[in-house]
Amino acid sequence: xxxxxxxxxxxxxxxxxxxxxxxxxxxxxxxxxxxxxxxxxxxxxxxxxxxxxxxxxxxxxxxxxxxxxxxxxxxxxxxxxxxxxxxxxxxxxxxxxxxxxxxxx
Amino acid sequence: xxxxxxxxxxxxxxxxxxxxxxxxxxxxxxxxxxxxxxxxxxxxxxxxxxxxxxxxxxxxxxxxxxxxxxxxxxxxxxxxxxxxxxxxxxxxxxxxxxxxxxxxxxxxxxxxxxxxxxxxxxxxxxxxxxxxxxxxxxxxxxxxxxxxxxxxxxxxxxxxxxxxxxxxxxxxxxxxxxxxxxxxxxxxxxxxxxxxxxxxxxxxxxxxxxxxxxxxxxxxxxxxxxxxxxxxxxxxxxxxxxxxxxxxxxxxxxxxxxxxxxxxxxxxxxxxxxxxxxxxxxxxxxxxxxxxxxxxxxxxxxxxxxxxxxxxxxxxxxxxxxxxxxxxxxxxxxxxxxxxxxxxxxxxxxxxxxxxxxxxxxxxxxxxxxxxxxxxxxxxxxxxxxxxxxxxxxxxxxxxxxxxxxxxxxxxxxx
Ligand SMILES: Cc1cc2nc3c(=O)[nH]c(=O)nc-3n(C[C@H](O)[C@H](O)[C@H](O)COP(=O)(O)OP(=O)(O)OC[C@H]3O[C@@H](n4cnc5c(N)ncnc54)[C@H](O)[C@@H]3O)c2cc1C
Numbered sequence: 001x002x003x004x005x006x007x008x009x010x011x012x013x014x015x016x017x018x019x020x021x022x023x024x025x026x027x028x029x030x031x032x033x034x035x036x037x038x039x040x041x042x043x044x045x046x047x048x049x050x051x052x053x054x055x056x057x058x059x060x061x062x063x064x065x066x067x068x069x070x071x072x073x074x075x076x077x078x079x080x081x082x083x084x085x086x087x088x089x090x091x092x093x094x095x096x097x098x099x100x101x102x103x104x105x
Numbered sequence: 106x107x108x109x110x111x112x113x114x115x116x117x118x119x120x121x122x123x124x125x126x127x128x129x130x131x132x133x134x135x136x137x138x139x140x141x142x143x144x145x146x147x148x149x150x151x152x153x154x155x156x157x158x159x160x161x162x163x164x165x166x167x168x169x170x171x172x173x174x175x176x177x178x179x180x181x182x183x184x185x186x187x188x189x190x191x192x193x194x195x196x197x198x199x200x201x202x203x204x205x206x207x208x209x210x211x212x213x214x215x216x217x218x219x220x221x222x223x224x225x226x227x228x229x230x231x232x233x234x235x236x237x238x239x240x241x242x243x244x245x246x247x248x249x250x251x252x253x254x255x256x257x258x259x260x261x262x263x264x265x266x267x268x269x270x271x272x273x274x275x276x277x278x279x280x281x282x283x284x285x286x287x288x289x290x291x292x293x294x295x296x297x298x299x300x301x302x303x304x305x306x307x308x309x310x311x312x313x314x315x316x317x318x319x320x321x322x323x324x325x326x327x328x329x330x331x332x333x334x335x336x337x338x339x340x341x342x343x344x345x346x347x348x349x350x351x352x353x354x355x356x357x358x359x360x361x362x363x364x365x366x367x368x369x370x371x372x373x374x375x376x377x378x379x380x381x382x383x384x385x386x387x388x389x390x391x392x393x394x395x396x397x398x399x400x401x402x403x404x405x406x407x408x409x410x411x412x413x414x415x416x417x418x419x420x421x422x423x424x425x426x427x428x429x430x431x432x433x434x435x436x437x438x439x440x441x442x443x444x445x446x447x448x449x450x451x452x453x454x455x456x457x458x459x460x461x462x463x464x465x466x467x468x469x470x471x472x473x474x475x476x477x478x479x480x481x482x483x484x485x486x487x488x489x490x491x492x493x494x495x496x497x498x499x500x501x502x503x504x505x506x507x508x509x510x511x512x513x514x515x516x517x518x519x520x
Contacts, residue, residue, distance in 0.1 A: 064373075065262070066262070071373055081343045086326065086343060
């Protein structure tokens with residue numbers, strides 16, 4: 001576990017940079033985390049996904065997988081990959097300040 | 106008054122729960138009814154061996170009803186919907202069945218239609234699956250004709266049944282092609298949506314070095330959007346491509362389709378949100394869930410259904426008696442991983458403890474996370490254990506329901 005500073009505040013993150021305590025996250029932190037993972041500007045579409053991730057986490061205690069995102073967030077899997085290249089579920093979870101989506105076993 | 110437990114699905118979990126209940130209660134006390142589509146029970150772990158000519162499809166199939174104890178009622182029908190408010194199940198033939206307690210045991214279904222190129226004409230040209238009986242048989246034909254080029258094993262996305270089976274397929278392909286004397290003419294590539302060969306850390310390390318030793322290349326974080334069977338390429342959502350001459354694809358899985366037609370029962374993928382400890386559905390205390398149909402963080406494996414069976418039946422009996430559940434499932438999973446050349450590995454873990462090295466079930470037992478001949482014999486013995494102990498709902502001697510810690514080399518989990 002280590003610390004990171006976003007929007008002038010110190011937060012606890014895991015070794016991969018995911019928030020340990022989602023309560024510490026605020027909207028203003030998102031653009032800074034996004035920049036860190038190589039996403040330049042957060043558009044309305046990005047925000048739709050980020051808000052959805054937060055909502056799902058609050059409802060179920062875990063972030064959704066790409067497949068569930070594609071079915072339920074109103075953004076298709078194809079577009080999710082355009083918005084969050086490489087790994088939409090992971091990147092969006094990191095920017096939304098929720099823990100890394102648990103892999104299935 | 107005779108009460109009724111209605112069991113949806115007569116596969117691994119449904120059968121073993123029905124048999125345990127039938128032994129526990131007299132027919133005067135309890136009606137036990139099982140509903141399934143057909144009378145063909147498939148030994149699914151055997152599907153892995155079919156493409157290599159090591160199992161014949163017809164040998165994997167037995168009558169479902171013959172696996173059920175006398176006094177278990179079998180209804181052959183397609184389930185259409187569950188009415189959670191009315192405690193009623195509607196069947197496709199128009200009839201309905203009421204219940205005092207319901208057991209959802211309808212497993213996971215393959216959903217090839219969700220990936221472009223996995224259905225329709227052309228699928229089957231160069232791409233196959235071994236996750237169905239027909240698929241495994243036709244893959245066998247394709248593999249016997251395969252002489253050179255790139256063989257790709259692809260898991261489209263999790264969750265899938267028996268998450269180690271695709272790795273086992275890659276290991277067995279290496280063995281099969283070596284024995285045919287053509288391994289040097291073939292590249293084997295394992296393509297996965299995960300960020301490693303396997304999700305669990307110690308296990309991932311061992312399996313990765315095994316893959317490397319067998320010269321099996323691994324492509325990670327590949328989210329397959331399209332399988333172009335005729336053109337011989339996998340295309341990911343982010344535009345990467347992996348070419349192939351023969352592809353073995355494990356399609357997406359979801360719950361049985363009636364689950365999403367039953368308001369309140371399932372999640373977005375059709376799996377049933379389940380209390381990880383009591384095995385009750387989160388939607389209702391008189392609904393229990395076993396096997397692949399759950400949304401639990403345990404593997405979708407026959408061994409898991411077996412361990413769950415004992416807990417579920419205990420808690421269900423308490424429910425019928427008006428008592429709160431007091432048995433708790435620990436997530437125990439036990440899987441052999443066939444690695445070719447007459448060897449296999451064994452992993453044993455639960456919700457809390459990841460797969461580690463050591464021995465199972467104690468010091469004198471089978472080596473964990475290590476290739477051995479003994480584990481291969483264990484894997485082969487599982488078939489007879491499945492039909493003769495697991496399905497009848499018996500305990501397996503020396504294999505406890507709660508995961509044993511003795512014999513395990515526990516590592517401190519960091520993070
Ligand atoms: C290739 C492969 C290899 C495997 N290897 C292993 C292994 O080595 N070890 C291991 O432990 N496990 C292994 N498994 C996993 C194991 O087979 C499953 O986890 C186990 O069978 C799950 O049992 P279940 O009762 O949940 O589902 P199933 O046994 O699949 O039963 C579900 C039943 O529900 C019925 N059903 C579904 N929908 C309806 C409906 N609408 N109406 C009526 N009936 C319906 C189906 O017909 C089916 O009979 C493997 C699986 C595969 C595919």
